[in-house]
Amino acid sequence: MELVSVVIPTYNRSHILSRAIESVLNQSYSNFELIIVDDGSTDGTKEMISQYSDSRIQFIELGSNKGANAARNEGIRKSNGKYISFLDSDDEFAADHLEKAISYLEQAPRSAKGVYTSQKEYLNGTFHSSSVAKKVLDSPKQIIRRYSANGFSSFTFSSDIFDNIELLDEELEAYQDMDFLIRFLQYYELHPISDFLVKYHIHDEQISSDPDRRLSALEQLISKHKKTIEKSNTGYLHYSRGFQYVEKNSMNKAKTEFAAAIKSDPIKFRYYFQFFSSLFGYSGFKTINNMKSKLVYLYQRFDLNIFPTNVIILELK
Structure with a gap:
């Protein structure tokens, strides 16, 4: 089995982080390293993680709050896996998430360097809605016309993609996944896995709930990809x-x-x-x-x- 690096960025989520960690530790696919990157937490995150003795866990502290993409990038730099899977600290993997993602990528055409999965969305612990992964994405236009790939918790990529594209944009406070996919799809394809392999939790702590920050980030995104967007x-x-x-x-x-x-x-x-x-x-x-x-x-x-x-x-x- 190929080694998979699972990267979890976290900031002041010690009260729910164990849910994400345990969803990785309980995977049916066991050959993984779990890289938890603490983005300057002040809520006892380090002490909570120290309770886990699993040798597959690697804990990294950034020292100050730099944002989720800075934490993801540090996880990418420290990763050793052939594949990289992302999980936000407030979400969960289904038990067969890694098994199905890696099985697909191992047999996929060379142009397919990533997969995204379907997800079920929960509000205050109750099922709210779902998003189904349906289409092969092979052009930035598909993302600009209608974003339909869910978020980072549904993504697994071959780690060698970063030989051609830059790491994640640390300046963006929102639309980080959309920005990354616009760049990714200029080189590779993202394939769907229709199985519901992610539980996505909606809550007020998310940056995505702040309209001013989202609007500012959207304007940054449009400015950054102006030429690509003008063609779409x-x-x-x-x-x-x-x-x-x-x-x-x-x-x-x-x-x-x-x-x-x-x-x-x-x-x-x-x-x-x-x-x-x-x-x-x-x-x-x-x-x-x-x-x-x-x-x-x-x-x-x-x-x-x-x-x-x-x-x-x-x-x-």
């Missing part, structure tokens, strides 16, 4: 901007961005839906989207494949 359909980026403006209660700007998304990609029903929702102000937008979320939840929870409703629900997700 930019509907999804306008759509993403729209949501950040909603969170800032800037509804006129949100409406403008949703309208720009429609203009860029007029066949996407979800863009029309959110433009319509934005006409009812902040409270109306939230109410309509809460209703949508409940409908999507029922669809996913009980597998309500009712035509044509299922087509609309899939587009709303």
